[in-house]
Amino acid sequence: MMHSLDQDPEDAQNPPAGPRAPAVTALSHVATLAPFASLTREEARKLLDLATVRRMDEQGAFFHEGDRADHVYLVLEGYVRIQHVTPGGDQVVVVHVGPGQIFGISKVVEHDRYSASARAASDTVALSWPGELWDQITRDYPSFVQETRRNVGLRLHELQEKVVEMATRPVEQRIALAVLRLVDQAGHATPEGVEVGFPITRQDISDLTGTTMHSVSRYMSGWHKDGIVISKRRRVVVCNPDNLRRVADGQAA
Amino acid sequence: MMHSLDQDPEDAQNPPAGPRAPAVTALSHVATLAPFASLTREEARKLLDLATVRRMDEQGAFFHEGDRADHVYLVLEGYVRIQHVTPGGDQVVVVHVGPGQIFGISKVVEHDRYSASARAASDTVALSWPGELWDQITRDYPSFVQETRRNVGLRLHELQEKVVEMATRPVEQRIALAVLRLVDQAGHATPEGVEVGFPITRQDISDLTGTTMHSVSRYMSGWHKDGIVISKRRRVVVCNPDNLRRVADGQAA
DNA sequence: CCGTGAACTTGATCTAGCGCAAATTCCCTA
DNA sequence: TAGGGAATTTGCGCTAGATCAAGTTCACGG
Numbered sequence: 001m002m003h004s005l006d007q008d009p010e011d012a013q014n015p016p017a018g019p020r021a022p023a024v025t026a027l028s029h030v031a032t033l034a035p036f037a038s039l040t041r042e043e044a045r046k047l048l049d050l051a052t053v054r055r056m057d058e059q060g061a062f063f064h065e066g067d068r069a070d071h072v073y074l075v076l077e078g079y080v081r082i083q084h085v086t087p088g089g090d091q092v093v094v095v096h097v098g099p100g101q102i103f104g105i106s107k108v109v110e111h112d113r114y115s116a117s118a119r120a121a122s123d124t125v126a127l128s129w130p131g132e133l134w135d136q137i138t139r140d141y142p143s144f145v146q147e148t149r150r151n152v153g154l155r156l157h158e159l160q161e162k163v164v165e166m167a168t169r170p171v172e173q174r175i176a177l178a179v180l181r182l183v184d185q186a187g188h189a190t191p192e193g194v195e196v197g198f199p200i201t202r203q204d205i206s207d208l209t210g211t212t213m214h215s216v217s218r219y220m221s222g223w224h225k226d227g228i229v230i231s232k233r234r235r236v237v238v239c240n241p242d243n244l245r246r247v248a249d250g251q252a253a
Numbered sequence: 254m255m256h257s258l259d260q261d262p263e264d265a266q267n268p269p270a271g272p273r274a275p276a277v278t279a280l281s282h283v284a285t286l287a288p289f290a291s292l293t294r295e296e297a298r299k300l301l302d303l304a305t306v307r308r309m310d311e312q313g314a315f316f317h318e319g320d321r322a323d324h325v326y327l328v329l330e331g332y333v334r335i336q337h338v339t340p341g342g343d344q345v346v347v348v349h350v351g352p353g354q355i356f357g358i359s360k361v362v363e364h365d366r367y368s369a370s371a372r373a374a375s376d377t378v379a380l381s382w383p384g385e386l387w388d389q390i391t392r393d394y395p396s397f398v399q400e401t402r403r404n405v406g407l408r409l410h411e412l413q414e415k416v417v418e419m420a421t422r423p424v425e426q427r428i429a430l431a432v433l434r435l436v437d438q439a440g441h442a443t444p445e446g447v448e449v450g451f452p453i454t455r456q457d458i459s460d461l462t463g464t465t466m467h468s469v470s471r472y473m474s475g476w477h478k479d480g481i482v483i484s485k486r487r488r489v490v491v492c493n494p495d496n497l498r499r500v501a502d503g504q505a506a
Numbered sequence: 507c508c509g510t511g512a513a514c515t516t517g518a519t520c521t522a523g524c525g526c527a528a529a530t531t532c533c534c535t536a
Numbered sequence: 537t538a539g540g541g542a543a544t545t546t547g548c549g550c551t552a553g554a555t556c557a558a559g560t561t562c563a564c565g566g
Contacts (some may be wrong), residue, residue, distance in 0.1 A: 084413065090421040094413055109406025110399055115413060146363055150407065153362025159412040160337065160347055160368060166419040167463030168343040171553065201513065210420030212554060217515060233513055233562060424523065454543065465524060470545060486543060488530055 012133040030127075033100035035074060035151075038143035047141055050129040053152060056120040058199070062104065062128075064117045069106030071128040072148070075099050078124030079186055079198040083207070084116045092206040095158060098186050098197070102151040105130045109152060122198035166210055169250075172219050176248035179229070183238045192230055193239035201234055222246070283380075286353035288327060288404075291396035304380040309373040311452070314412065315381075317370045321435040322359030324351055324381040325401070328352050331377030332439055332451040336460070337342040337369045348411060349374060351439050351450070360384045362405060375451035419463055422503075425472050427462040429501035432482070436491045445483055446492035454487055476500070 027045055068137055080097040087118045094116055097103040106114050138145045162179045165174055187194040202216040228244050230237040238244055246252055289297045333350040347369055350356040352418055359367050391398045418427055440447040455469040476482045483490040483496050491497055
């Protein structure tokens, strides 16, 4: 039940309440997230009252591709993997979503089905608003919805970058870029370097870059030897971002 | 100046006005496009009054990647290629935009720079609204902006499909899928089959699928021999969509 | 402390598709 | 009608990276 992510003691948002208390939804914490930044204390509280808190164990699914898009989600804690499985059984990871970011955005773009599945990459806490309330929310909390749109834009941009990378970069560079993006978006500092904030396997990284587990393993082992990363089982730490960036640019020695 | 697309005499929207008359903006025509569908005649007219008509020759650029996102565009006639050029000089075509569709959507997702360039794939007529008016438009013509968001959603979905394809499909299938999408989104019927509605080279198709001109040529020649497509210089006609779909699914004989 | 399965590593082939090169065809203009 | 440039075709060799095939290491439950 305890995942090693929980070793990370830096989160101070849990007041000394009882265990399992829904204290993560503490207004003081949530209000710091981008989508709430421009709301008054009072507005934030009301908007929170409209939401439901959903806790999800690692690997649990918030929704599946093809489901009716009945909710919009916001990650409070943990990370969510947006992924697609082909008829042939190939997994493709589209993007990772972290604290303060929206997922299940179909409603935001006027779609009525989710076009990918959402699984918790680590134990995760998220808020969810029912789709029926979306019009009301749009009306009453425009700055929140604006942030939501900005999120969609980021997603669009990241997806475009990914298409460009897959079309133009060799595998090694794609993997390096993916790892850099992971620590950039979900990294936390450790003594050895910046660590990806959730468990991730070689297979996951290959699903993210459109290659095979084997290639990911080979390149990461190489980088390990060169002191660029430390890669344990389901864990990735980048020790030398500069060199990794050089690899990503094809300027590796 | 006359491009071969103009051979196509099917467009009836040009009333017998003088040549070069801005008659394409005739309300009766524009009103049929999806973004205007839910507006009253009067609203449509007012919204049109806020817009500027821009005509663009084939290969002309509406804007470039990195430009300040100061306008939102709507294609009236012709096709626009959204593309990205890497530092290394590789072209990647992200998507094609046709009549009734929006491009330059940065404003819609709260971004302030275009993340790709927009060039006319054929001689094109588009409307453009200045970004400063966007808030006003959002307020006064919500159904228009809603359609705009739906467009963003389609783009997002298509981009995701593309990522999945590039990650899981071999080159032949990717090319087949791209051609099918082209005739689906921009095709018009001809005696021989459905033709892509704008000039497109082997190189363009390879930029669209992340492969080389050579591979595209090889596979298309093969399909030509099998009677699946007719491919002349800068022109593609799909004669047998069913078989091409079979190729795209890897079920080719 | 041991057994089991999942994650990871590493070597050995094998091939799809790229890069290079050289024709050939088509279209436009002079 | 010839000339020239762009688009396309096609052959050939080569290599990045997939596939196949064992192993090895690790975490956890008993």
